[in-house]
Amino acid sequence: MTDRHRRLVRAALLGGSLIATSAHAQDWPSEPVHVFVGFPAGSSPDTIARLVAEPLAEALGQPVVVENRPGAGGVIGVQQMLARGQDDYSFGITINGPLTTAARLIPDLGYDPQADIAPVGLIATSPLVLAVAADFPADSAEAFLEAARAEPEAISYGSVGEGSGAHLTAELFAGAAGVELFHIPFQSYAEVTTSILGGEIDSGFMAPSAALPQVEAGTMKMLGITSAEAFAQVPDVPVLAGQAGLPEDFRAELWNAFIAPAGTDPAIVARLNEELGRILQDPTVTERLLAMGWQVQPGTPEDLTKRIADDTALWGGVIDGLPAAN
Amino acid sequence: MTTLDGLAQGLEVALQPSVLIYSLLGAVLGTLVGVLPGIGAMAAITLLLPITYYISSQAALVMLAAVYYGAQYGGAVASILLRLPGTPQSAVTTLDGYPMAQQGRAGVALFTAMISSFAGSMLGIVILVVLAGWLGQLATSFGAAEYTAMMVMGLVAASTIGEGRPAKSLAMVVLGLLLGCVGTDVNSGAQRFTFGQVQLMDGINLVALAMGLFGLAEVIGNIRKAERDGPPPRVSLRQLVPARDDVRRLFAPITRGTLLGGFFGALPGTGSTISSFLSYAMERRVARRPERFGKGAIEGIAGPEAANNSASITAFVPTLTLGIPGDPIMALMLGALVIHGIQPGPMMLEANPDMFWGLVVSFGIGNLFLLILNLPLIGIWVAMLRIPFRWLYPAIIVFVCLGVYSVRGSTFDIVMVAGIGAIGYALSVAAFSPALLLLGFVLGPLIETNLRRALLISRGDPMIFLERPVACAFVIATLALLALPLVGMIRARRAARA
Numbered sequence: 001m002t003d004r005h006r007r008l009v010r011a012a013l014l015g016g017s018l019i020a021t022s023a024h025a026q027d028w029p030s031e032p033v034h035v036f037v038g039f040p041a042g043s044s045p046d047t048i049a050r051l052v053a054e055p056l057a058e059a060l061g062q063p064v065v066v067e068n069r070p071g072a073g074g075v076i077g078v079q080q081m082l083a084r085g086q087d088d089y090s091f092g093i094t095i096n097g098p099l100t101t102a103a104r105l106i107p108d109l110g111y112d113p114q115a116d117i118a119p120v121g122l123i124a125t126s127p128l129v130l131a132v133a134a135d136f137p138a139d140s141a142e143a144f145l146e147a148a149r150a151e152p153e154a155i156s157y158g159s160v161g162e163g164s165g166a167h168l169t170a171e172l173f174a175g176a177a178g179v180e181l182f183h184i185p186f187q188s189y190a191e192v193t194t195s196i197l198g199g200e201i202d203s204g205f206m207a208p209s210a211a212l213p214q215v216e217a218g219t220m221k222m223l224g225i226t227s228a229e230a231f232a233q234v235p236d237v238p239v240l241a242g243q244a245g246l247p248e249d250f251r252a253e254l255w256n257a258f259i260a261p262a263g264t265d266p267a268i269v270a271r272l273n274e275e276l277g278r279i280l281q282d283p284t285v286t287e288r289l290l291a292m293g294w295q296v297q298p299g300t301p302e303d304l305t306k307r308i309a310d311d312t313a314l315w316g317g318v319i320d321g322l323p324a325a326n
Numbered sequence: 327m328t329t330l331d332g333l334a335q336g337l338e339v340a341l342q343p344s345v346l347i348y349s350l351l352g353a354v355l356g357t358l359v360g361v362l363p364g365i366g367a368m369a370a371i372t373l374l375l376p377i378t379y380y381i382s383s384q385a386a387l388v389m390l391a392a393v394y395y396g397a398q399y400g401g402a403v404a405s406i407l408l409r410l411p412g413t414p415q416s417a418v419t420t421l422d423g424y425p426m427a428q429q430g431r432a433g434v435a436l437f438t439a440m441i442s443s444f445a446g447s448m449l450g451i452v453i454l455v456v457l458a459g460w461l462g463q464l465a466t467s468f469g470a471a472e473y474t475a476m477m478v479m480g481l482v483a484a485s486t487i488g489e490g491r492p493a494k495s496l497a498m499v500v501l502g503l504l505l506g507c508v509g510t511d512v513n514s515g516a517q518r519f520t521f522g523q524v525q526l527m528d529g530i531n532l533v534a535l536a537m538g539l540f541g542l543a544e545v546i547g548n549i550r551k552a553e554r555d556g557p558p559p560r561v562s563l564r565q566l567v568p569a570r571d572d573v574r575r576l577f578a579p580i581t582r583g584t585l586l587g588g589f590f591g592a593l594p595g596t597g598s599t600i601s602s603f604l605s606y607a608m609e610r611r612v613a614r615r616p617e618r619f620g621k622g623a624i625e626g627i628a629g630p631e632a633a634n635n636s637a638s639i640t641a642f643v644p645t646l647t648l649g650i651p652g653d654p655i656m657a658l659m660l661g662a663l664v665i666h667g668i669q670p671g672p673m674m675l676e677a678n679p680d681m682f683w684g685l686v687v688s689f690g691i692g693n694l695f696l697l698i699l700n701l702p703l704i705g706i707w708v709a710m711l712r713i714p715f716r717w718l719y720p721a722i723i724v725f726v727c728l729g730v731y732s733v734r735g736s737t738f739d740i741v742m743v744a745g746i747g748a749i750g751y752a753l754s755v756a757a758f759s760p761a762l763l764l765l766g767f768v769l770g771p772l773i774e775t776n777l778r779r780a781l782l783i784s785r786g787d788p789m790i791f792l793e794r795p796v797a798c799a800f801v802i803a804t805l806a807l808l809a810l811p812l813v814g815m816i817r818a819r820r821a822a823r824a
């Protein structure tokens with residue numbers, strides 16, 4: 001092809017894209033696709049992103065580049081995706097925080113999760129387990145709550161930071177059960193685990209995979225799980241909902257989702273959602289995610305929109321009850 | 327299984343040709359990223375992680391580990407030659423390494439750094455093998471109160487490493503502590519000194535701070551000098567080998583540094599930067615003539631380099647035996663293990679003994695590679711000093727920017743490093759010690775977080791620091807450190823009167 005030809009073709013393509021977006025969507029993708037992740041390489045959101053990116057690249061016939069932009073609990077990743085603009089090649093994989101609680105907790109967020117994000121689809125969810133040291137007197141959530149009721153704030157729990165999923169889940173749990181627990185913030189599940197093992201704190205809501213190795217070694221036990229049904233990674237841990245005076249619909253889950261900037265060609269969002277659904281049916285992907293503590297949860301973009309709205313309301317209510325919020 | 331059986335099994339794993347090759351590859355890469363300012367093991371391991379999906383789990387972990395401890399070797403090179411710490415851990419090495427280089431003893435300084443690194447690593451491996459179980463327990467028995475008391479002691483002990491007047495030293499430590507406050511408050515989630523910048527929510531980037539204060543400040547400071555006064559002298563191989571007197575002086579600092587580093591490495595969250603600072607402070611304190619420090623004392627290189635390498639080995643203890651990563655790089659290692667279907671933690675030694683012991687043995691092999699690789703390179707590194715400033719300095723600035731960017735892909739941090747460089751230059755003109763600022767910055771957040779956590783745990787009762795025996799011991803030691811100079815002053819006054 002000569003230069004003149006090439007210029008003509010490009011002009012034709014440009015003109016076409018102005019008239020019909022579907023024509024553009026048909027050619028899409030014609031260059032590498034970027035997926036922004038707000039956590040460092042090796043982290044759980046990053047591993048999920050890479051698990052999805054590889055088969056996605058195969059399906060799209062273009063490389064899918066995972067861009068790690070860690071910081072501010074995943075918010076930087078979303079910001080950086082938005083900073084690239086709606087070029088139809090910049091997307092993000094993020095945990096729930098930046099789309100739900102961040103708007104409440106971070107004053108200078110710089111984006112509106114409702115208006116600036118086009119949900120593509122949910123990827124996977126993870127419940128949290130209530131973990132205590134093996135020698136903790138209570139053997140069930142019921143006994144745990146009984147002890148908590150006997151003396152307010154006597155039982156302490158560790159979280160991975162103020163406003164984190166672990167913190168809000170514990171407060172949701174305490175509020176639903178009508179008890180007061182004493183919050184001690186840490187920065188990682190590793191620190192929470194160390195502190196529980198060392199006997200400094202009593203408990204913590206944590207990712208099942210963070211507690212599992214200690215449980216297998218007999219140094220920790222899990223009293224309950226926040227999912228609606230038993231969780232495949234730890235099938236023996238009882239569901240908290242409906243137990244020990246907790247409501248039947250008690251549920252708290254962290255999730256990871258695929259998102260795009262608002263204004264992205266709807267045909268491209270639909271295509272990505274379709275590919276995502278196909279990838280999440282692959283048993284090897286499902287199993288690897290489960291081994292990391294994530295249950296695949298494919299759905300439509302509308303499902304994700306609803307999830308964001310529901311969780312924003314749920315966690316917003318918990319944040320309203322925190323002393324720091326007022 | 328006895329330790330000997332384990333080591334035998336580890337040898338079998340580590341001597342597989344493919345594992346050996348990846349170990350060598352890791353050592354080479356580690357040295358390289360260590361030498362390049364700012365680009366640390368973190369960035370290298372991040373880049374390598376996706377590739378490890380395609381190689382055996384043993385080869386993958388051995389390679390990543392070699393990058394990690396290999397970077398500790400390389401870090402010293404630019405610190406000594408250019409006063410440009412390749413990694414934050416080696417910032418201390420600039421204090422005596424750079425003066426030595428300026429005195430034409432760069433070869434000896436580099437040789438000392440390499441030998442101390444090697445000895446520190448090897449002894450660190452011995453500590454790991456013999457005391458793994460005990461060190462693992464240490465991690466859980468050290469609570470917030472112990473960390474607080476220990477870090478305060480560290481801060482007091484290390485505050486003397488700067489030159490000049492105590493008031494100036496204090497000012498730098500406090501400035502460092504204040505800079506450490508920037509970011510999200512762990513307890514309340516409130517934003518402190520972020521000025522609405524989300525980029526500052528996780529605090530100031532440590533690499534940007536170290537690169538700016540040392541590397542860039544040095545470049546700015548040298549701009550006025552048009553060119554070097556003649557080319558530096560050629561270094562022959564003989565000049566690399568320290569005099570017998572120098573070698574004799576190395577044994578004690580290396581041993582002390584190794585023990586210190588081995589201890590701190592095994593404690594999650596403290597890491598090798600602190601151990602090298604404390605080792606330097608310790609060497610200065612036990613020295614018969616502390617005034618030599620900061621002017622090219624060989625002990626000031628040997629101790630810290632042994633300490634940070636020893637720490638980089640024992641840092642694997644909590645990760646492998648408890649499944650608790652002590653720093654972000656170890657979290658990455660843990661992630662790599664999980665990707666390969668191995669669950670690090672209390673059960674790992676039972677479930678995957680080949681991986682555990684294979685790694686341990688590979689540490690030894692990798693460090694041998696590093697020594698063999700690095701000793702002949704010393705001559706080449708020293709030759710770098712012959713590069714004219716007009717070529718060297720722009721290159722340094724490019725590498726600093728690359729390195730800072732590699733940490734988290736943030737252009738904001740590049741602007742930061744430029745600003746910090748300017749401040750660093752101003753500080754050096756006014757003869758303030760940037761090392762103390764860095765010390766305050768590293769220790770400050772640790773002390774604050776643990777102090778507040780300890781008081782939360784005790785529900786506000788400060789007696790927690792005295793009731794727990796280990797914490798109490800640190801408190802007493804801190805008081806003793808503070809009292810010593812007073813006692814000295816009183817004695818001196820009495821002697822003057824008599």
